[in-house]
Amino acid sequence: MxxxxxxxxxxxxxxxxxxxxxHRFFNVPIINDGIGPFPVINGKRRPITTGIPHSDGSLFSDGAGYSQATVYAHLTQSAALGAGILNIRVTNAARPLRWSDWFSIYHPSKGWRAYRYWQVISKTEETNPIYSLAISPPLREATAIGTRVELARPMCVMKxxxxxxxxxxxxxxxxxxxxxxxxxxx
Structure with missing residues (x-):
């Protein structure tokens, strides 16, 4: 910096x-803007979409809109503490996942935790595929089906x-x- x-x-x-x-903790983002599975808009990968209007088409009084991740995922099966395999459905990915992709999960007790995977065990062939991934490190806390998986600027609680x-x-x-x-x- x-x-x-x-x-x-x-x-x-x-x-x-x-x-x-x-003694104090920080939520530290992993800046993956240029390498994640995000769509390319105007020559750059875009992990976040901005300028999203309200349902009536209007923006906030300052002219800004909402923002959201362009690519996201959720667990399709619950996973136990220490699990080494996760099953996730990835929505809107511009390319298949590959080993350079990080992701994070917010755990109620442990906060944000970052993970990466070292093997794609399986992948369904559909628009928003389900991946079975061998992850590292093992899951820090049990997670329920439907838990959101962040691919855009994943975070980890650090000190x-x-x-x-x-x-x-x-x-x-x-x-x-x-x-x-x-x-x-x-």
Missing amino acids: QADDTERHEIINWLGARGNGG FPRGFTLPWDYEGWYQSRPTLQFVEAF
Whole structure:
């Protein structure tokens, strides 16, 4: 991260104040915009659709609309704690899933957890296919059928590693390049 303005320095200062000591948690997104199974619009993969109007066609007073993920999934079978295989239906994918795709699931007790898969065991041949995936790491919490699976900017609950301190320092004209380090919170 390059911090080259006052606002970014304030964010870094806040991150250090909140996270130093490794006791507080952050929902950290995995920025997968350029590699996920998202549609290509105007030459770029688009994980999020914006500008969606209300049902009557109007937008909010500031001219903005709703936003939503372009590609999403849900579990087609419940899965137990420690499960190594998930069955998910993927909706609106612009290409088949491949090993570089991350996803996350919000667990009621553990929060957001990130996963990836190392093998496609099976895939149905339909518009919105059901995949059976061998995942890593194993499922952190039991999940029910219908649980949403986030493919667009998946998140994971993280914290700073033990012994790491995010310094607040800068060079002239508020320029610095701090290195952020995170480990999974649980």
